[in-house]
Amino acid sequence: MLTHPSRDISQHWAFGQDIEVLPRIFEDDITLAVMERRLDPALALAVRAQLAGPRSLEWYWRGAPGQAMQSDLARRLPAPDAGAALLDDVATIAEAMAFLFDTETIGIRLRTLEGAMCPRFHVDNLAVRLVTTYAGPASEWLPEHAVNRAGLGAPHPDKPEIVADPDAIRQLAVGDLALLKGCGWVGNEERGLVHRSPQPAAGERRLLLALDPG
Known part of the structure; x- marks a missing residue:
């Protein structure tokens, strides 16, 4: 299994270590834009603290990214006293998403998962989604040449x-910040990125952040 793809003439993805790679999602041929990053030590520590206890996390917000959003998330964290770096990271990502798509409203979900949320390869019917995995196995995806779209659906x-x-x-x-273009993107109706949630190992939990603009 490849973690980071090599280039070929038909690729429909863009990877880079700078945030400037994310706007490439607006290119017609690109269905996946990824800013590669590693969690810094403070953020990794904050993530571990949220996963250390038995309580799961299921937080959803729809609205403007800002102080009200951060306060709401802080109230829901299993270990809020150790969550400052995580709060800052979620806020930064949400603000970048709002700026990139010129919207004041962002749908945000931060949740722990002990199983695969969407274990079957599929496409999203929305326009675009940003996902990042803070802990556990990250999302899997398929390059177009490896997809038989006749098999998608129920x-x-x-x-x-x-x-x-x-x-x-x-x-x-x-840690990667990945923009996944779906079938709801105008002009991309038949080319939504095919992806799935991986199955965590026994006793392992994922911490997943997903954001939808508008």
């Missing part, structure tokens, strides 16, 4: 396998 015995080349399955890294 499972049925007559449908072919979605994955045309199992060796082509690729995976994001913890």
Whole structure:
């Protein structure tokens, strides 16, 4: 399984270590734009603190990113006293998302997962979503040449396998900021990025952040 893809002439993804890679999602051919990053020590420590106890986290916000959002999230964190770096990171990402898509409203979900949320490869019907994994295995995705789109949708015995080349399955890294273009993006109706949630190991939990503009 490849973590970071090599280039080829038909690629529909953009990876980089600077935030300037994210606006490439507006390019017609790009369905995945990823800012590669590693969690800094303070953020990694804050994430571990949230996962240390038995209480799960399921937080949702829809509105403007700002102090009210941060205060609401702080009240929901399992370990709020150790969560400052995580609060700052979520706020920074939300503000960047609002700026990039010129909107005052962001839908944000931060949750812990002990199983695969969407274990089957699929496409999103929305326009675009940003995802980042703070802990646990990160999202898997398929380059277009490895997809049989006739297999997408509800499972049925007559449908072919979605994955045309199992060796082509690729995976994001913890910390990566990934913009996934869906079928709701005008002009991308038949080319939504095919992806899935990985299955955590026994006893492992994921901490996943997802943001939708508008």
